[in-house]
Amino acid sequence: xxxxxxQRVPLLDYTDKNWDFHLDxxxxxxxxxxxxxxxxxxxxxxxxxxxxxxxxxxDGYGLRLAEETLRRGSENKDRTYEVILExxxxxxxxxxxxxVPQRFLEIAYLGAFELTDIKILEGWSSALAYELSACPVFDxxxxxxxAEVTRRxxxxxxxxxxxxxxxxxxxxxxxxxxxKSMAADGRCExxxxxxxx
Amino acid sequence: MCHICESMGDGKIWYLNPRNYGRxxxxxxxxxxxxxxxxxxxxxxxxxxxxxLIDKTLMARAEKDEKTYLEGLESLNTKxxxxxxxxxxxxxxxxxxxxLASPLxxxxxxxxxxxxxxxxxxxxxxSCLGIGSGMFKWQRWPTRYKGGVxxxxxxxxxxxxxxxxxxGLVQMVMQYGTGYIGGICNCDYPDCYSMRRxxxxxxxxxxxxxxxxxxxxxxxTGCRKCMGRCYFSALSFxxxxxxxxxxxxxxxxxxxxxxxxxxxxxxxLPRADNPGIKDNWLIKGNRTMPEKVPGIRIDYTxxxxxxxxxxxxxxxxxxxxxxxxxxxxxxxxxEATGEDYHVYPLYRDMCTSCMDCVKACPxxxxxxxxxxxxx
Numbered sequence: 294x295x296x297x298x299x300q301r302v303p304l305l306d307y308t309d310k311n312w313d314f315h316l317d318x319x320x321x322x323x324x325x326x327x328x329x330x331x332x333x334x335x336x337x338x339x340x341x342x343x344x345x346x347x348x349x350x351x352d353g354y355g356l357r358l359a360e361e362t363l364r365r366g367s368e369n370k371d372r373t374y375e376v377i378l379e380x381x382x383x384x385x386x387x388x389x390x391x392x393v394p395q396r397f398l399e400i401a402y403l404g405a406f407e408l409t410d411i412k413i414l415e416g417w418s419s420a421l422a423y424e425l426s427a428c429p430v431f432d433x434x435x436x437x438x439x440a441e442v443t444r445r446x447x448x449x450x451x452x453x454x455x456x457x458x459x460x461x462x463x464x465x466x467x468x469x470x471x472x473k474s475m476a477a478d479g480r481c482e483x484x485x486x487x488x489x490x
Numbered sequence: 491m492c493h494i495c496e497s498m499g500d501g502k503i504w505y506l507n508p509r510n511y512g513r514x515x516x517x518x519x520x521x522x523x524x525x526x527x528x529x530x531x532x533x534x535x536x537x538x539x540x541x542x543l544i545d546k547t548l549m550a551r552a553e554k555d556e557k558t559y560l561e562g563l564e565s566l567n568t569k570x571x572x573x574x575x576x577x578x579x580x581x582x583x584x585x586x587x588x589x590l591a592s593p594l595x596x597x598x599x600x601x602x603x604x605x606x607x608x609x610x611x612x613x614x615x616x617s618c619l620g621i622g623s624g625m626f627k628w629q630r631w632p633t634r635y636k637g638g639v640x641x642x643x644x645x646x647x648x649x650x651x652x653x654x655x656x657x658g659l660v661q662m663v664m665q666y667g668t669g670y671i672g673g674i675c676n677c678d679y680p681d682c683y684s685m686r687r688x689x690x691x692x693x694x695x696x697x698x699x700x701x702x703x704x705x706x707x708x709x710x711t712g713c714r715k716c717m718g719r720c721y722f723s724a725l726s727f728x729x730x731x732x733x734x735x736x737x738x739x740x741x742x743x744x745x746x747x748x749x750x751x752x753x754x755x756x757x758x759l760p761r762a763d764n765p766g767i768k769d770n771w772l773i774k775g776n777r778t779m780p781e782k783v784p785g786i787r788i789d790y791t792x793x794x795x796x797x798x799x800x801x802x803x804x805x806x807x808x809x810x811x812x813x814x815x816x817x818x819x820x821x822x823x824x825e826a827t828g829e830d831y832h833v834y835p836l837y838r839d840m841c842t843s844c845m846d847c848v849k850a851c852p853x854x855x856x857x858x859x860x861x862x863x864x865x
Contacts, residue, residue, distance in 0.1 A: 314627050316516050373515055376626040380593050380641045387643055388593045392623065396515055403518040416512030416623070417590050423512075 312372035316400060320369045324404025328358050330429045334437055341438070348447045351430075355454030362401040362455075363462050390465055390487060391421035397459045398423065406430070414482065422472070422484040425452075431475045446476050452483050460485060491762070492697060492771050494575045498669075503700055505579065505663045505671060511591050513623045513670045540570040545836070548691065552783050552838040563777070567694045576664045576675070576684050578699035580745040580758050581651060584661045584674055588619070588647040591671060595620040595628070595639040596650060599676070601683045604813050607803025608681070611637035617654060619647060619674040634815075651676075658719055660685070660744045662696065679721050680809050689721075690840070692775035699743030701758040702767060703736050709755035710734055716747035716756065722773065738767050784843045785859035786810070786835035792855035795828035802833060805850040812836035 333354055340347050366374075374396055381389040395416060402408045406429050415422035430448045449471050456469035466488045473482035491499060498504040547562025579587070588594055598610035599618045610616050620628070620639065628635045642650065651674070655661065659676035662684070666672060680686045684695035703724070712732035716725060724740035725747055727733075734747070734756070748756035762768050796802070796813050803811050813833040835841065841858070848856045 310629075312629060314630055315519060318519060321518055372629065373626050376629070377515075380626065383641050384593070384643045388641075391512070392515065392593075392626070395623075399514060399516050403516060408518065410514045410517045413512035413514050413623075415509050417508050417592060420508065421512070422509075 314371060314373045316371055316403065317369040320365050320400070321404040324358075324361065324365065324400070325407050327361065328354070328405035330406070330433055333430070334433045337434075338437060341442075347442075348450055351448050351450040352454050355451040356458055358401050358405050358451070359397075359455045359458035359462070362397050362404070363459065366397050366400045387418070390418065390467075391416045391485070394456075394459050394463055394465055394467075394485065395421055395423075397463070398456065401455055401459075415484070418487070420484060420486045421467075422482060424473075424480055424482050425475070426480040428475060428481065431481070444476050446474055449474065449481070452481065456483060456485055492577070492700070493572060494577065494697065498575075498665075503583075504575075505577070505583070505587055506590070508590055510665070510669075510671050511622070513668075515623050515626070540566060540574070543570070544687070544693065547693070548687075548836055549838075551691065551779065554779055554783065556779050559779070560777075563692055567692075570667075571694050573667045574665075574695060575667070575697065576662050576695055577697040578660060578662050578742045578744045579674075580699065580701050580743065581655045581661060581749055582745070582758070583700070584651045584655075584663070585648045587621075587663060587671070587674060588644045588651070591621040593621075593623075593625050593641055594644065594647045595625045595641050596647075597628070597635060597639045598637060599681070600634065601675075601677070602681045603797075605683060605686070605803070605809050605811070606681055607797075607800030607813070609636060609800070613640045616640070617659065617676045619650065619676070621671055621673045624672065655746065655749050658746060660721055660742075660746065683812075685721065686809075686837075687775075688773050689775050690837070692777045694772050694775070696742070696773055697771045698741070698761070698773060700761050701743040701745065702738050702741045702761050702764060703743070703745065703747055704738070704757050704759050705734050705736055706755045706757060707731070707733055709753045710751075711753055711755070713752060715750050715752060719746040719750055738764065739770060742773060780839040782861055783839045784841045785857075785861060786838055786841060787857045787859075788833060788835070789855040789857070790832065792853040793833060793851070795831070796833035797831045798828045799852065801850040801852060802847040802856060805846045807844065807846065808837070808840040808842060810835050810837045810841045811847070 336350055337347050340350055377392045377396065381393070395413065399411060402411050408427065412424040412426065414424050430451055434448050435443050453469055453471060460467045460469065467485040468488060469483065469485050471481060472484050473480060475481045495504045498507065498510055500507050500509060504510060543562055543566060547559055547566060550558035550562060596613055596616040597618045597620045598616055602608040602610065602617065625639060628639045651661065654676040659678055662675045662677055663671055664673055664675055675682065677685055679689060687693040688696045710733040714727060716734050717727055719725070722740050722742040724737045724742070726735045728735045743758065743761060745758045748758050803813060811833050813831050815830050816832055843858055845858060848858055
């Protein structure tokens with residue numbers, strides 16, 4: 294055997310691997326059912342009639358969505374997630390951000406909002422920014438609430454609470470903010486900026 | 491600013507803009523139609539759309555069909571390549587890129603595999619730095635990533651960049667029309683298909699970088715260490731003055747001459763500061779039509795797993811052959827096997843009929859005729 298051949302890693306054998314790099318369809322379907330946007334708006338309309346705090350409803354929805362996403366996403370590990378965790382381990386946790394929170398955010402949006410994908414605008418060690426150009430929650434808000442409520446966009450609390458809870462539970466020290474809004478800019482942009490430790 | 495900065499820079503040099511370093515991890519599959527609803531562009535980048543036209547244009551030159559060749563070039567150079575955006579950068583800028591990008595994975599070079607049969611199968615041999623969320627899914631293409639991917643920290647990546655630079659490889663940042671930066675290539679001619687097609691066929695894949703080299707004559711000792719490090723014909727030696735000479739119009743800004751200079755006599759200056767070359771981004775290649783092109787035929791009933799064999803690829807002195815996956819199988823995202831690859835005499839007009847490949851082929855699959863068609 295030549296000297297350089299000794300150093301070579303063997304060819305990878307995938308014959309016994311049954312890897313799935315995609316999110317579990319059943320998990321996404323379950324989130325779609327559980328966090329049905331139509332049902333949310335039944336509660337929103339009832340709260341409006343009774344002068345209730347609709348901001349709290351959106352906030353609670355975001356919190357529950359984050360908790361359920363974290364629970365289901367941790368239980369249903371796909372191969373992509375396994376590699377993300379392996380890479381984080383190999384690099385001393387360096388690349389845990391943005392990819393671990395990003396994965397859970399994607400699960401939440403692809404599941405509850407039934408989006409095909411979300412547009413990641415920025416994903417590096419200091420920040421994760423993403424854009425929603427179509428949003429079923431905003432669509433319902435626009436269709437069912439007044440122009441004044443639509444302009445205020447209380448629904449932003451869903452995404453802010455979702456991001457904040459995911460960061461908190463994953464122990465990521467980041468500030469979550471809405472940079473652009475559907476009402477003013479035609480699309481929402483959220484940004485998680487890591488705080489300096 | 492180059493045209494890529496205008497579309498992707500947000501006021502910065504495009505590859506230093508953090509907004510070019512993010513991509514989704516997942517899509518929500520529509521039941522049972524995942525492989526069908528993903529377009530080639532979405533999965534493999536805009537570059538995938540140009541493959542057919544590139545092959546047609548290369549073949550047209552081999553067939554001495556100048557009209558089709560020039561029409562293909564015109565279309566590629568104006569519509570496709572400006573969006574593919576592969577740009578030369580200095581070692582210093584490459585290091586800035588790895589501070590922005592993640593994850594960072596050392597991997598084998600697809601050009602060296604496809605064009606020379608050079609299989610890089612361990613960390614010491616790797617010459618490509620993959621970037622971005624797609625790297626987490628490398629195991630979907632085991633044949634492509636033989637040997638695996640070695641994920642590294644930014645500090646480790648910088649050491650690898652220095653090593654590749656020392657070897658004399660041109661660093662280029664690439665996004666291949668996907669809208670996000672997918673890697674830093676470490677290239678040389680003729681291994682790199684972008685450089686080769688740019689130099690030999692005038693397919694303008696490669697954009698000059700944002701810097702340009704300048705010699706400080708008071709520091710140049712005439713040691714000639716920089717000679718042979720320039721792929722862009724910008725560097726020459728002025729014998730009478732005993733000093734290196736750089737043609738700023740040809741310099742692509744890779745800085746390979748500067749990093750080897752023992753007296754730091756070569757400085758990399760911003761291209762934008764030099765009005766004469768600030769908009770000079772393109773590298774002109776050769777458009778001369780060949781006079782005589784041999785006919786090369788490959789019997790695919792005999793040649794079934796070229797990637798396992800690679801004899802023709804590694805033997806040919808002109809690197810005429812190219813091996814690539816059969817598109818349809820890749821499109822379906824199946825794990826490729828050896829039989830999913832075909833070898834083609836893609837650069838047939840470069841063939842000198844030396845017959846080395848015919849002699850090297852263990853199954854007698856290659857036939858070369860004095861002049862004629864290819865398969």
